[in-house]
Amino acid sequence: VAPEVDLVAEINRLRKEKNAVILAHYYVDGAIQDLADYIGDSLGLSQQAAATPADMIVFCGVHFMGETAKILSPEKKVVIPDLNAGCSLADSAPADKFAAFKAQYPDHLVLSYINCSAEIKALSDIIVTSSNAVKIVEQLPKDQKIIFAPDANLGRYVAKKTGRDMVLWDGACIVHVDISEAKLKALREKYPNALLVAHPECKDNILLQADFVGSTTAILKFVAETPHDEFIVATEAGILHKMKQAAAGTGKKIIPAPATENNTCACSECPYMKMNTVEKLYNALLYEQPEITVPEDIRLKAYESVNRMLEMSK
Numbered sequence: 001v002a003p004e005v006d007l008v009a010e011i012n013r014l015r016k017e018k019n020a021v022i023l024a025h026y027y028v029d030g031a032i033q034d035l036a037d038y039i040g041d042s043l044g045l046s047q048q049a050a051a052t053p054a055d056m057i058v059f060c061g062v063h064f065m066g067e068t069a070k071i072l073s074p075e076k077k078v079v080i081p082d083l084n085a086g087c088s089l090a091d092s093a094p095a096d097k098f099a100a101f102k103a104q105y106p107d108h109l110v111l112s113y114i115n116c117s118a119e120i121k122a123l124s125d126i127i128v129t130s131s132n133a134v135k136i137v138e139q140l141p142k143d144q145k146i147i148f149a150p151d152a153n154l155g156r157y158v159a160k161k162t163g164r165d166m167v168l169w170d171g172a173c174i175v176h177v178d179i180s181e182a183k184l185k186a187l188r189e190k191y192p193n194a195l196l197v198a199h200p201e202c203k204d205n206i207l208l209q210a211d212f213v214g215s216t217t218a219i220l221k222f223v224a225e226t227p228h229d230e231f232i233v234a235t236e237a238g239i240l241h242k243m244k245q246a247a248a249g250t251g252k253k254i255i256p257a258p259a260t261e262n263n264t265c266a267c268s269e270c271p272y273m274k275m276n277t278v279e280k281l282y283n284a285l286l287y288e289q290p291e292i293t294v295p296e297d298i299r300l301k302a303y304e305s306v307n308r309m310l311e312m313s314k
């Protein structure tokens with residue numbers, strides 16, 4: 001892009017001209033969140049993708065999010081700023097291995113976290129997100145046998161919350177499992193009154209200490225609505241952008257939970273979410289690519305499990 005191009009002005013012109021909607025997850029860069037028509041958690045973003053009257057969806061998030069939008073709105077063009085923006089959870093469950101795993105439990109219902117590929121969605125009965133997983137499991141008969149994939153940490157959390165025994169696929173989010181328990185302990189000693197809020201993709205050792213566990217939207221709501229001075233936030237650092245905006249003028253102190261030395265950022269950053277840039281967003285809008293496509297036979301099966309989630313979330 002030539003340096004004289006005003007990216008924000010061009011994005012605003014192109015989205016009008018092309019009747020495009022820009023959807024963004026809370027983990028992408030703040031500059032992109034500020035440009036988005038809608039920012040949300042995975043459930044909210046799916047609901048928007050299903051309902052938007054736009055002709056084109058530009059999804060600033062990761063690949064499985066663009067795929068979910070295409071599964072729900074096949075007649076729309078769906079583009080994402082960077083095709084390489086994947087997800088460790090989606091990568092942890094290759095379709096052939098998962099099909100073989102599922103075949104071992106023929107009388108089990110397959111619940112999959114939305115952080116998975118279209119192929120895994122097609123092999124699943126119901127999709128869940130971090131904001132509706134407990135609610136959906138509670139709607140199932142008590143004796144229903146369940147496979148939960150691909151996030152074992154979220155699965156363990158949901159199993160504990162609902163008292164259900166579930167067969168777990170052993171996947172994990174590289175960002176949330178990388179929160180350092182030792183550094184968090186030191187931080188909590190420094191801020192003994194701080195409330196700890198955490199995403200359920202974190203490991204048990206973090207979740208057991210948390211004062212509140214929820215999806216990104218739920219965490220933002222909790223921090224905004226709880227009359228308290230200090231919060232330690234155990235999830236991806238992109239969430240701090242909106243959280244700090246909402247807390248402006250309240251005197252609330254918001255502290256990111258520390259990551260281990262593995263993370264390039266002192267807090268937790270998702271390398272995939274950070275592949276989204278304003279320049280790539282502009283190019284995606286301009287050239288209408290990289291485009292997300294899903295083979296129709298897979299899409300139709302995946303639609304069943306995603307739509308079941310939307311129905312059970314009402």
Ligand code: 13P
Nearest residue numbers: 041042043129130215216
């Ligand atoms: P939610 O925003 O639905 O809580 O998901 C978090 C996440 O890790 C997305 O990749």
Ligand code: SF4
Nearest residue numbers: 062087088173175270
């Ligand atoms: Fe996947 Fe974790 Fe990144 Fe979310 S934060 S996209 S779950 S790797």
